[in-house]
Amino acid sequence: MSVTLMLSLILLALMIIIGGMKGIGAFVSLWINFAIMVVMIMLINFQFNAMAVLLVGGAFLLTVTILSAGADERTTTIALMASFIVMLALVILILPAEHLAMAQGFAEENSEELEGLSLGININFVTLGIVAALLATLGAIAEAAIAIAAGIGELLADQPKMSLASLAQSGQHLGQQIIGTAVNTVLFGFMADFLSLAIWFGKLHYSLGEIVNAKLFTSSMLSLLYAILGVIVILPITMAIFLWQQRRQLQTDMGTNHDYDGK
Known part of the structure; x- marks a missing residue:
């Protein structure tokens, strides 16, 4: 075994x-x-087409991850909507950032392992970098979205008569706690992944400038920043969608009650 x-x-x-x-x-x-x-x-x-594969595959990954949480229909719907919006926003951000950073492909540190191998794989390394950068953020985005949506739903279930302003304030406080935990999780994952690379840089006596300009460090740091940005942005978007749906439901209930009283 x-x-x-x-x-x-x-x-x-x-x-x-x-x-x-x-x-x-x-x-x-x-x-x-x-x-x-x-x-x-x-x-x-x-x-x-790598971008089409990325968008369709990313949507499937987010859907499976959020559905596996086993939340109620409303929570799942809100988390999915918020996650899709953040994914599209990150694609818009990552596209120019990856082109400007030029940190894709293999670095000098990989030269020994690649010696004697052909790099003519006929795939754009910039596109691969964009795909890898977005995929690295999807898990954190989905988990944060479902946690925030479920938490706000529990608040509303405990206090169904809570006003929208109070709900927004309580949800903001709850979301900040969830975001703090999610950011720490992303950061610890980055540090664990970067540990061997940091020892490598230390053994080779890299200067600070060489470390900052190294492809491996730049790509890892960009992935970390994308994930943190996604986790931070997911809070206001999830809150906005939840409050929008709650406002619509209240308006619908008021209209139904008005029709009933009229009859």
Whole structure:
């Protein structure tokens, strides 16, 4: 039995014990997302339009991730809408940023491993950098969106007569706590991924200027910034969608009551 299979079985057992049916759903969604990413890589490798593959595949990844949370229909809908909006906003941001940074492709530190291999893969490395940068942000965006939407929904369920202003204030406070945790999670993930690279830079006595201008550092830092920006922006967008839906529901209820009183 391989280590990967053994750890997967341990993960499945723990998710069933702790999460029950939702744990099984989350475990299945993990492998569905993995399959989606494999299909995306294959399509890009077969010369399909990378941006189209990115948008369609990213939408599927967000949908599977949010549906696996097992939230109610309203929470799921709001989280999906907010996540799609943030994904599109990040695409608009990443496109010029990746072109200006020019941190795509292999760096000097990869030269030894690539020696003797052909780099003529007939795929634009800038496009690959954009795809990789956006995919690195989707998980954090989806988790933050579902957490904020579910939290605000619980607030409204506990106090159904809460005014929109009070709901917005309470949701803002709750969202700030969720955002703080999500940002720390993204930051710790970056530090863990950057640890070996930092030791590499230290052993080779890189100066600060060389580190800042290194492709590996720049690409990693850009991915971190994209993820943090996505997590921060998801709060006001989720709040705006939730309040908009709540206002529409209140207007509908008032119209229904008015019609009933008239009759």
